[in-house]
Amino acid sequence: MAEVKRLYDRIRATEQRQATTPAAVEAGWQALLGELGGQTYDEFVWTLTNRTSA
DSSP states (O other): OOOHHHHHHHHHHHHOOOOSHHHHHHHHHHHHHHHHHHHOOOHHHHHHHHHHHO
């Protein structure tokens, strides 16, 4: 899905700007939480599932 690819690309870009692996993990986590906008990851995935036609 294009939406998931864009999300992944934004998070990876955030991670790659960090100097250390631990900092990259934390920055990626914070970026994901910001992208989710208060939703859980499960809720986010569910919204994608609901947009997909069978």
